[in-house]
Amino acid sequence: MDLKSLHTNRSAQVLLGLLFGIVFGFLLQKGGATSYEVIMGQLLLTDFTVVKIMASAVAVGLVGFFILNRIGYARRHVREGTIGSNVVGGLIFGLGFGLLGYCPGTVAGAVGQGALDALIGGFVGILIGVGIFARIYPSLNRTLLTYGRIKKETVHELLGLPEWLVVLAGCIGIVVFLYLLEVAGF
């Protein structure tokens, strides 16, 4: 079966979504990222588990996606960034992240390992939050969400450098950063 027809096969995609979720949740739990203490430790800058997971995922993914994209197996999914959306929304998200102690993916993982505060608190709260956003979206979309457009969608366009160079520099930068974290005793 070719990839295009797999992408448009609804029931296959429902099953794949479930499978990707299961593996993702399994990995997050094994990494410790579904624990309140680990996430708050990251935000208090005493435990760098979450950053180690994210940074190594990005390093591998940078190379993997670059190759897959070049040989035509993966499409780039990038939208134009705006200050009004990415910065304002990101900061609101951050305040919730610190107050709840889980993010939308890890809250689901925390539910799976038995955290009832994640289920009756976090999960319910997020469902209320997205409902509020759906309600205010029409007016926000015409104003704040589109404020401060960033004309370049990707880092290499922004810097005016070849993509391979940014991928290489990004990987080296991440590896050096993780090495320094370990040396510093984190």
Add this chain to the structure above:
Amino acid sequence: MNGFLALPLWSPYLVGVCIGLLVCLALVLSDRPIGCSTGFVKIRGLAEQIFRGKQIQEKEYYKKFPPAIDWQLMIIPGIIIGAFLSSVLSGTFGLFIIPPLWAEQFGSSAVLRIIAAIAGGILLGIGARWAGGCTSGHGISGSLQLSVGSILSAACFFAGGIAMAMILFGVHW
């Protein structure tokens, strides 16, 4: 292999490498970046539809993200199942309401913890959709595609998160 799956913790680097490969595989097989907050929009939309009928499909936001049981929604039950399996295999599954670190700082009132968790969840839900993604969608999937907006969002997730954590717990350095 069984012993390995039963370990309570894997190296964060091993977990990160596997997640990086998983995101690549999802881009190939499903043509989608792995993200979680859209799944919550779908669940919310379906719940609203049960109470208020099909008219909610006319809402501008639900036209953009139609309520349906699809790839993005299934990620959420998938994560719950995956984390459940992992914690059961390592014997770390356990029901609790108040995380120990929270109890240390704010005492053992379950009501207080749940109120804070709901408030935090509301901010997360609004913020994730406002920014167009969450820690996985922007922080990992978007960053590895070198999206400027995603990297900016991820930086703000942590800036806001660190600020709130330090307000609640003080500076630990």
